[in-house]
Amino acid sequence: MEFMGTETIDDFFSGQAAALAGGTTMHIDFVIPANGSLSAGFETYLGKAKRSCMDYGFHMAITKWDETVSREMEVMVKEKGINSFKFFLAYKGSLMINDELLLEGFKKCKSLGALAMVHAENGDAVFEGQKRMIELGITGPEGHALSRPPVLEGEATARAIRLAGFVNTPLYIVHVMSIDAMEEIAKARKSGQRVIGEPVASGLVLDDSGLWDPDFDTAAKFVMSPPIRAPGHGKALQAALSTGVLQLVGTDHCTFNSTQKAFGIDDFRKIPNGVNGVEERMHLVWDTMVESGQISVTDYVRLTSTECARIFNIYPRKGAILPGSDADVIIFNPNSSFEISAASHHSRSDTNVYEGRRGKTSPGGKTWRSHHAALIADGSLPSKALPSRLTDVRYIAVMSIAEAHLLIPGEVIRTSHGSVGTTHMSL
Numbered sequence: 001m002e003f004m005g006t007e008t009i010d011d012f013f014s015g016q017a018a019a020l021a022g023g024t025t026m027h028i029d030f031v032i033p034a035n036g037s038l039s040a041g042f043e044t045y046l047g048k049a050k051r052s053c054m055d056y057g058f059h060m061a062i063t064k065w066d067e068t069v070s071r072e073m074e075v076m077v078k079e080k081g082i083n084s085f086k087f088f089l090a091y092k093g094s095l096m097i098n099d100e101l102l103l104e105g106f107k108k109c110k111s112l113g114a115l116a117m118v119h120a121e122n123g124d125a126v127f128e129g130q131k132r133m134i135e136l137g138i139t140g141p142e143g144h145a146l147s148r149p150p151v152l153e154g155e156a157t158a159r160a161i162r163l164a165g166f167v168n169t170p171l172y173i174v175h176v177m178s179i180d181a182m183e184e185i186a187k188a189r190k191s192g193q194r195v196i197g198e199p200v201a202s203g204l205v206l207d208d209s210g211l212w213d214p215d216f217d218t219a220a221k222f223v224m225s226p227p228i229r230a231p232g233h234g235k236a237l238q239a240a241l242s243t244g245v246l247q248l249v250g251t252d253h254c255t256f257n258s259t260q261k262a263f264g265i266d267d268f269r270k271i272p273n274g275v276n277g278v279e280e281r282m283h284l285v286w287d288t289m290v291e292s293g294q295i296s297v298t299d300y301v302r303l304t305s306t307e308c309a310r311i312f313n314i315y316p317r318k319g320a321i322l323p324g325s326d327a328d329v330i331i332f333n334p335n336s337s338f339e340i341s342a343a344s345h346h347s348r349s350d351t352n353v354y355e356g357r358r359g360k361t362s363p364g365g366k367t368w369r370s371h372h373a374a375l376i377a378d379g380s381l382p383s384k385a386l387p388s389r390l391t392d393v394r395y396i397a398v399m400s401i402a403e404a405h406l407l408i409p410g411e412v413i414r415t416s417h418g419s420v421g422t423t424h425m426s427l
């Protein structure tokens with residue numbers, strides 16, 4: 001996607017190759033309208049998706065409001081298969097919308113039966129926080145975290161939840177990064193409101209210490225919004241995931257290389273926001289949550305795969321191993337190990353926020369796709385775009401070399417943890 005004056009270094013091909021290598025077989029990307037036009041934005045993203053090598057779906061961002069946008073939302077839902085719309089309460093001056101527009105958007109989602117999603121940070125207060133940091137002479141990446149503290153995420157989460165409640169429509173909070181936001185979701189769910197909370201891999205396993213690294217390139221790679229939080233938040237989000245307060249794990253994979261991150265070398269406000277994660281998500285959730293006993297293997301399948309398919313109405317085509325479902329199957333070897341490095345990952349980014357991290361289990365390296373007779377052996381990935389369709393039927397199997405065998409459509413796979421992966425990604 002185009003964002004903050006530049007474009008993500010991963011496109012549909014490299015982002016999806018990274019996803020497949022990490023054991024995720026479908027993603028849902030965010031379409032950004034072109035000059036406010038939803039249909040033009042949709043066409044642009046269909047063009048980008050020509051480079052796909054796995055199945056995908058779309059959410060759509062709503063960044064302004066008028067009769068045309070309202071009408072086009074209907075077209076997107078009824079004709080283009082989009083069933084979720086994202087509203088940004090942050091990024092003042094670009095993607096941010098005000099409460100009036102948010103209410104209009106929520107009402108429209110309700111009338112269409114679509115799911116409203118919110119990026120929850122108070123954009124006006126973030127703007128104020130940024131000004132404060134610059135006045136104090138704080139221009140480095142640490143200013144990013146300091147200018148948008150958890151309280152601003154908590155405020156926007158609470159506001160979005162209350163307004164969705166006021167309109168009586170379900171709400172999905174993307175990239176929940178803080179205890180403040182999580183507690184608002186917990187409260188709403190306890191009261192019976194339909195609110196879905198999605199933490200992302202970075203928020204679960206990282207803390208903000210990297211943002212204080214004296215080396216700019218190292219610190220800047222951790223800049224994303226809402227920010228990666230102080231120690232303690234990640235652990236609380238893990239607990240919320242294991243107890244059902246939060247429902248699924250995404251990534252918000254949105255990568256920029258160090259040359260692009262360096263746009264903000266003198267001013268943290270110009271560092272393009274986003275981190276990697278689509279290739280690492282499955283490894284990290286397994287290693288952090290299953291190995292530690294916080295969740296069971298079946299929880300793992302639900303949190304990384306099934307729940308997403310259910311929420312976005314892709315189940316049981318995805319998210320299940322059933323007769324008639326797509327044969328998107330990954331098989332993990334829990335006895336193997338992984339080490340993450342920019343030198344070996346499949347994203348085009350020259351950095352990795354999980355650099356050097358080791359853990360247990362890894363998805364295997366065989367991807368087999370029967371429809372296209374593409375056999376990619378032993379860890380290599382597609383060398384070119386393969387015909388892929390919008391949430392379409394395909395047979396994809398990613399297997400560990402030890403367990404590798406060709407999947408026959410309809411064959412029953414007996415494994416305790418085979419799963420279909422769906423995640424969010426911005427390419």
Ligand SMILES: [Zn+2]
Pocket residue numbers: 119174175225226
């Ligand atoms: Zn966002």
